[in-house]
Amino acid sequence: ESGVVRRDRFSGGPARSFLSSLAADERIFEADLEVDRAHTLMLAEQGIIDAETAGSILTALDAIEVAGHDSLPDGEDVHEAIETAVIDRVGADGGMMHTARSRNDEVATCIRYRLREDVLDAIETTLALRQSLLDVADTHAETIMPGYTHLQPAQPTTVAHWALSYEGAVRRDTERLLEAYARINESPLGGAAFAGTTFDVDREFTASLLGFDGVVVNSMDAASSRDFLLETTQALSTHATTLSGLAEDLIIFANRGFVSIADDYSSTSSIMPQKKNPDTLELVRAVAGDAAGNVQGLTTTLKGLPRAYNRDLQRATTHAWETVDAAVEASEVAAGAIATADWNEEALTAEAGAGFSTATGVADLLAANGLPFRTAHELVATAAENSSDYDALDAAAEDVLGEPLGSYVDPDAVADALDPAESVASRNSRGGPAPEATAPQLESGRDALDA
Numbered sequence: 001e002s003g004v005v006r007r008d009r010f011s012g013g014p015a016r017s018f019l020s021s022l023a024a025d026e027r028i029f030e031a032d033l034e035v036d037r038a039h040t041l042m043l044a045e046q047g048i049i050d051a052e053t054a055g056s057i058l059t060a061l062d063a064i065e066v067a068g069h070d071s072l073p074d075g076e077d078v079h080e081a082i083e084t085a086v087i088d089r090v091g092a093d094g095g096m097m098h099t100a101r102s103r104n105d106e107v108a109t110c111i112r113y114r115l116r117e118d119v120l121d122a123i124e125t126t127l128a129l130r131q132s133l134l135d136v137a138d139t140h141a142e143t144i145m146p147g148y149t150h151l152q153p154a155q156p157t158t159v160a161h162w163a164l165s166y167e168g169a170v171r172r173d174t175e176r177l178l179e180a181y182a183r184i185n186e187s188p189l190g191g192a193a194f195a196g197t198t199f200d201v202d203r204e205f206t207a208s209l210l211g212f213d214g215v216v217v218n219s220m221d222a223a224s225s226r227d228f229l230l231e232t233t234q235a236l237s238t239h240a241t242t243l244s245g246l247a248e249d250l251i252i253f254a255n256r257g258f259v260s261i262a263d264d265y266s267s268t269s270s271i272m273p274q275k276k277n278p279d280t281l282e283l284v285r286a287v288a289g290d291a292a293g294n295v296q297g298l299t300t301t302l303k304g305l306p307r308a309y310n311r312d313l314q315r316a317t318t319h320a321w322e323t324v325d326a327a328v329e330a331s332e333v334a335a336g337a338i339a340t341a342d343w344n345e346e347a348l349t350a351e352a353g354a355g356f357s358t359a360t361g362v363a364d365l366l367a368a369n370g371l372p373f374r375t376a377h378e379l380v381a382t383a384a385e386n387s388s389d390y391d392a393l394d395a396a397a398e399d400v401l402g403e404p405l406g407s408y409v410d411p412d413a414v415a416d417a418l419d420p421a422e423s424v425a426s427r428n429s430r431g432g433p434a435p436e437a438t439a440p441q442l443e444s445g446r447d448a449l450d451a
């Protein structure tokens with residue numbers, strides 16, 4: 001029987017298990033059945049195989065689906081194993097299923113079919129994360145907090161402004177994934193091994209049955225190209241990098257008592273009874289490393305591959321699966337941790353002015369009153385060596401300008417500039433942290449999410 005012959009052809013050799021992707025192909029088992037169905041229907045529709053044989057093949061495919069991936073006969077990969085299973089059920093005519101195609105266009109189609117689903121999952125998790133960040137921004141529009149550069153106190157800001165900064169980044173992550181999706185969503189099926197086929201195939205028909213937007217026209221491109229894998233893995237890696245920064249911020253904020261991570265997203269110690277650790281966020285932070293490693297592995301695998309199909313491609317795919325699984329999980333965990341975190345407004349407010357974080361505002365005030373900004377900067381820097389109060393600024397004015405501070409600015413205005421909350425409220429430039437400036441950012445974030 002053909003089925004036996006087929007299995008025997010690749011049965012032996014010490015490299016058997018090295019060659020086989022059957023176990024890893026479980027991920028594309030459903031996809032392969034759908035691709036087989038679409039291709040079989042097309043063959044019948046085009047009169048390449050008769051309707052009765054097509055019917056038997058489709059019936060066999062249904063039975064194979066019910067039996068599941070684990071019941072497949074041995075094979076080099078899921079495509080071969082399913083074909084063998086079809087032949088086992090239908091007889092030699094089951095071999096008509098593979099008319100006018102190759103495993104090369106078949107596997108490329110299966111990967112795209114499955115990856116579409118995974119990327120949609122990834123996109124959804126980015127949406128959930130954006131929602132969590134917008135909710136935090138909504139609740140904490142007026143919660144002032146210290147802002148840092150170089151991890152040193154820099155200028156006071158608000159929790160809303162911080163959350164919206166990540167919402168903007170995650171929004172771009174969503175956009176990158178949507179763009180990748182559009183390029184994944186084209187069908188290579190019908191490209192055959194790479195050189196097309198003598199049969200009168202209808203590639204648009206299979207593409208539309210499988211829900212693709214169109215076909216990858218050039219049959220060599222269709223069977224060989226994996227830039228869609230690279231683009232997707234890169235977009236996921238970029239998202240994981242965004243998540244790692246977010247996780248790192250939360251870990252630092254938790255360390256300083258600014259935020260309390262919910263128990264659901266914390267872990268404890270097996271020896272230190274008092275411990276509550278931000279373990280989930282540390283794992284989120286680590287996913288960016290895995291993702292970057294997968295981008296590197298995939299790039300290196302694809303680099304310099306000649307046209308057309310090469311078996312290296314079998315090992316390329318796993319980089320994308322690993323990345324999408326880890327990124328989706330990390331994104332979900334980050335969204336949950338953000339949604340359930342408790343912000344300690346008292347601690348944030350108390351710390352917002354630490355390290356003379358209002359210094360820039362005082363320099364701005366002097367500059368607004370006619371001093372060159374560089375001179376104002378020098379004056380405030382001189383004061384900062386001693387203290388951050390009015391007296392220190394006044395002494396610095398005498399030092400730098402030879403006149404008291406009061407001859408340049410209204411002391412009440414200086415007092416306001418030194419107050420962290422006033423300082424935030426005054427920075428109402430477009431995109432700034434003042435509540436009146438974060439309100440439109442929040443609205444645009446909501447509009448983008450709805451869209």
Ligand code: ARG
Nearest residue numbers: 021077103104107309313314
């Ligand atoms: N399992 C293979 C892969 O993932 C399928 C294609 C095999 N094609 C071939 N010409 N050996 O790439």
